[in-house]
Amino acid sequence: MTRPVNFSPGPAIVAPEVLEQAASALMGVPEVQGLSVVEISHRLPWFEGVVAETRDRLRRLMGIPDTHAILFLQGGARGQFAQVPLNWLRPGTVGAYIDTGVWSKAAIDEARTLGEVQVIASGESEGYRRLPALEGVALPERTAYVHTTSNNTIYGTQWPELPDFGAVPHVVDISSDILARPIDVSRFALLYAGAQKNAGVSGVTIAIIDKAWMAAAREDIPAIWQYRVQDAHDSMFNTPPTFAIYVTLCVCRWLEELGGVAAMAARNEDKARIVYAAIDGSDGFYRGVVTEPRHRSRMNATFRLPSEALEKTFVAEAEAAGLHHLKGHRKAGGIRASLYNALPVEGAERLAEFMRDFKARH
Amino acid sequence: MTRPVNFSPGPAIVAPEVLEQAASALMGVPEVQGLSVVEISHRLPWFEGVVAETRDRLRRLMGIPDTHAILFLQGGARGQFAQVPLNWLRPGTVGAYIDTGVWSKAAIDEARTLGEVQVIASGESEGYRRLPALEGVALPERTAYVHTTSNNTIYGTQWPELPDFGAVPHVVDISSDILARPIDVSRFALLYAGAQKNAGVSGVTIAIIDKAWMAAAREDIPAIWQYRVQDAHDSMFNTPPTFAIYVTLCVCRWLEELGGVAAMAARNEDKARIVYAAIDGSDGFYRGVVTEPRHRSRMNATFRLPSEALEKTFVAEAEAAGLHHLKGHRKAGGIRASLYNALPVEGAERLAEFMRDFKARH
Numbered sequence: 001m002t003r004p005v006n007f008s009p010g011p012a013i014v015a016p017e018v019l020e021q022a023a024s025a026l027m028g029v030p031e032v033q034g035l036s037v038v039e040i041s042h043r044l045p046w047f048e049g050v051v052a053e054t055r056d057r058l059r060r061l062m063g064i065p066d067t068h069a070i071l072f073l074q075g076g077a078r079g080q081f082a083q084v085p086l087n088w089l090r091p092g093t094v095g096a097y098i099d100t101g102v103w104s105k106a107a108i109d110e111a112r113t114l115g116e117v118q119v120i121a122s123g124e125s126e127g128y129r130r131l132p133a134l135e136g137v138a139l140p141e142r143t144a145y146v147h148t149t150s151n152n153t154i155y156g157t158q159w160p161e162l163p164d165f166g167a168v169p170h171v172v173d174i175s176s177d178i179l180a181r182p183i184d185v186s187r188f189a190l191l192y193a194g195a196q197k198n199a200g201v202s203g204v205t206i207a208i209i210d211k212a213w214m215a216a217a218r219e220d221i222p223a224i225w226q227y228r229v230q231d232a233h234d235s236m237f238n239t240p241p242t243f244a245i246y247v248t249l250c251v252c253r254w255l256e257e258l259g260g261v262a263a264m265a266a267r268n269e270d271k272a273r274i275v276y277a278a279i280d281g282s283d284g285f286y287r288g289v290v291t292e293p294r295h296r297s298r299m300n301a302t303f304r305l306p307s308e309a310l311e312k313t314f315v316a317e318a319e320a321a322g323l324h325h326l327k328g329h330r331k332a333g334g335i336r337a338s339l340y341n342a343l344p345v346e347g348a349e350r351l352a353e354f355m356r357d358f359k360a361r362h
Numbered sequence: 363m364t365r366p367v368n369f370s371p372g373p374a375i376v377a378p379e380v381l382e383q384a385a386s387a388l389m390g391v392p393e394v395q396g397l398s399v400v401e402i403s404h405r406l407p408w409f410e411g412v413v414a415e416t417r418d419r420l421r422r423l424m425g426i427p428d429t430h431a432i433l434f435l436q437g438g439a440r441g442q443f444a445q446v447p448l449n450w451l452r453p454g455t456v457g458a459y460i461d462t463g464v465w466s467k468a469a470i471d472e473a474r475t476l477g478e479v480q481v482i483a484s485g486e487s488e489g490y491r492r493l494p495a496l497e498g499v500a501l502p503e504r505t506a507y508v509h510t511t512s513n514n515t516i517y518g519t520q521w522p523e524l525p526d527f528g529a530v531p532h533v534v535d536i537s538s539d540i541l542a543r544p545i546d547v548s549r550f551a552l553l554y555a556g557a558q559k560n561a562g563v564s565g566v567t568i569a570i571i572d573k574a575w576m577a578a579a580r581e582d583i584p585a586i587w588q589y590r591v592q593d594a595h596d597s598m599f600n601t602p603p604t605f606a607i608y609v610t611l612c613v614c615r616w617l618e619e620l621g622g623v624a625a626m627a628a629r630n631e632d633k634a635r636i637v638y639a640a641i642d643g644s645d646g647f648y649r650g651v652v653t654e655p656r657h658r659s660r661m662n663a664t665f666r667l668p669s670e671a672l673e674k675t676f677v678a679e680a681e682a683a684g685l686h687h688l689k690g691h692r693k694a695g696g697i698r699a700s701l702y703n704a705l706p707v708e709g710a711e712r713l714a715e716f717m718r719d720f721k722a723r724h
Contacts (some may be wrong), residue, residue: 004395004396006395006397006401006402008397008401008402009403010403010601011400011401011403011404011601011604012401014398014400014401014405018386019398019400019401020389022388023385023388023389026381026384026385026388027381027382027385032683033366033368033686034366035366035370035686036376036381038373038376038381038558038563038564038609039374039375039376039381040368040372040373040565040687041370041371041373041687042369042373042564043373053718060521074436074437074438074441074565074603075436075437075441075586075600076436076601078585078586078599078600079436079437079586079600079601081584081586082584082586082587084583086584109585110584110585110586113582113583113584113585135670137398162684170560186526194601196400196601201400201401201604202400202404202601202602202603202604202605203565203566203603203604203605203606204565206382220475221475222443222444222448222472222475222476223440223444223471223472223475224437224440224441224443224444224472225444227476234365237440238437238438238439238441239372239373239438239441239558239564240564240566241436241564241565241603241606242373242563242565243563243564243565243605243606244565244603244605244606247400278468279450290587324395324397325402325403
């Protein structure tokens with residue numbers, strides 16, 4: 001019996017070392033009388049230490065400068081879709097959005113309930129199978145911020161380099177590639193991510209925010225939705241999702257032991273190369289969904305087979321071979337292999353081997 | 363070495379059986395190829411079953427009628443402090459609030475950022491040491507809803523019976539006594555609770571909402587903050603806090619095995635009687651914070667000692683005796699013993715014994 005490989009799009013694979021540490025703390029933490037990490041106050045010095053260490057490690061791992069604060073919030077990326085315009089989209093200003101698929105569109109829809117939005121570039125007419133060209137794109141006057149989605153899990157596109165808008169505040173949803181490749185944090189006003197793909201489990205949202213921009217946000221909105229309030233309270237304005245934060249700490253420890261983000265990015269490149277080579281070397285049996293090779297995601301490799309019937313067979317036989325959760329999102333169809341940080345290179349190799357074998361048999 | 367007793371005010375004690383089930387699912391769930399509960403999609407039928415079973419058990423445990431929906435949200439009670447007025451406090455209407463302490467006040471402050479608020483009764487002038495009288499209190503014309511806090515963790519008061527406002531929508535924060543005593547759910551428009559005291563771990567918020575009232579809420583606000591949207595998506599509009607929901611399921615199973623809410627309420631009465639008897643039988647050495655005995659909380663027993671120095675000694679000696687996290691909230695001072703569902707009667711007995719012994723020695 002081979003070990004199962006978990007290609008889940010999210011909540012996604014977690015490293016066994018992380019699960020073991022988390023389960024151990026769930027059963028009891030020696031530093032707090034053997035009580036569980038989930039049954040103690042977030043105000044205890046030990047738990048404040050957990051939050052501080054998680055923040056310190058993220059700062060080191062991502063090279064986050066002192067100009068930026070690190071917050072642990074709730075509500076996931078969808079919460080941020082609303083919280084960002086609530087804080088900065090004042091009357092008379094415009095939120096400029098780049099539309100690269102389902103999640104970008106959801107961010108746009110939320111912002112429209114709160115203010116004026118302009119979609120400055122969209123991949124919709126090309127079925128989101130490539131990223132839109134940005135040459136010649138002009139930002140509206142009085143742009144409050146630009147919003148970009150770094151990696152698009154459903155269609156399988158990813159910005160090879162994040163766009164640059166100079167001094168205009170740039171907000172990026174990095175939910176699906178946080179900690180998976182280096183980012184020059186100093187360039188961005190706000191980076192946010194739900195933790196459940198590369199940074200832990202669902203229930204905690206990481207926000208990395210330029211302090212000056214944070215200070216310029218609205219103050220006449222509910223305190224719970226003000227980044228500055230959470231920052232002033234060290235992310236403990238309300239009871240934080242303590243277990244989810246603890247798991248993020250375990251992920252950071254694991255990542256640093258493996259060599260950090262650069263080492264992880266190299267490993268992610270390896271995995272993506274292996275899977276895309278299996279697609280491209282199949283004489284057209286497998287067809288990549290993304291039309292521009294430079295826009296192919298390192299996190300989610302999407303491809304089709306000659307027929308939907310074969311795709312069903314592919315998923316079923318893959319499951320039988322221990323390769324799980326490869327079915328594509330219903331909006332894109334086909335196959336999606338999610339290759340997040342915790343997926344070992346061996347997982348990608350087993351998938352590529354299965355793909356060659358499946359092609360030979362069908 | 364005696365076993366530690368956990369009087370943490372929250373996140374609070376979790377039953378060992380619940381922790382064991384949760385740790386087991388964290389290490390691997392047989393029904394999903396042995397993968398961890400945290401590394402699978404919330405869209406898998408197995409996890410949809412977890413959500414459905416949690417809902418069904420809550421419905422049974424709390425006697426929730428079909429007129430009410432059960433939602434699993436994020437953001438805790440503080441999130442609800444903002445979400446409630448955002449949904450229902452339209453211009454021209456008034457949010458009527460009963461102020462019984464720090465958490466009520468925080469709810470009032472959030473509502474004031476969104477609309478017109480009237481405090482219809484307040485315990486502030488009496489230091490929140492009793493609940494305000496409601497006789498003769500008139501609701502403002504055009505009251506959108508009344509908001510009450512069921513149990514006040516900091517001062518240690520609890521409504522022996524929740525107030526009745528007839529047909530006016532009544533919203534109650536039951537964060538600290540959900541599942542701890544019977545409630546006639548049909549009387550309320552919305553009951554909400556962070557799970558981390560009696561219903562699980564921090565990171566999930568339970569909302570029990572009258573469907574007709576839900577349908578009457580604003581639709582021109584961000585989708586993520588609309589109860590109806592979460593209801594239409596079975597609480598999966600965004601990725602839910604899967605682990606926290608799973609723990610709530612384990613808590614519900616544990617509760618039903620122990621006989622349900624009525625059995626738990628009886629046990630909670632026992633624990634409270636034991637601790638308050640130790641206070642009242644101390645010839646004034648221990649003084650209860652709450653001035654009206656009928657308003658004493660069954661969840662958080664608060665009391666003072668003859669001096670702050672003695673209170674410090676009390677906390678330190680209690681820790682040494684294995685009785686943990688008894689220090690009162692900084693706003694109330696003194697001692698607070700939190701007696702939530704998962705605290706066994708033996709925990710209250712050990713505290714009472716320690717109190718008698720401490721008094722004899724000091």
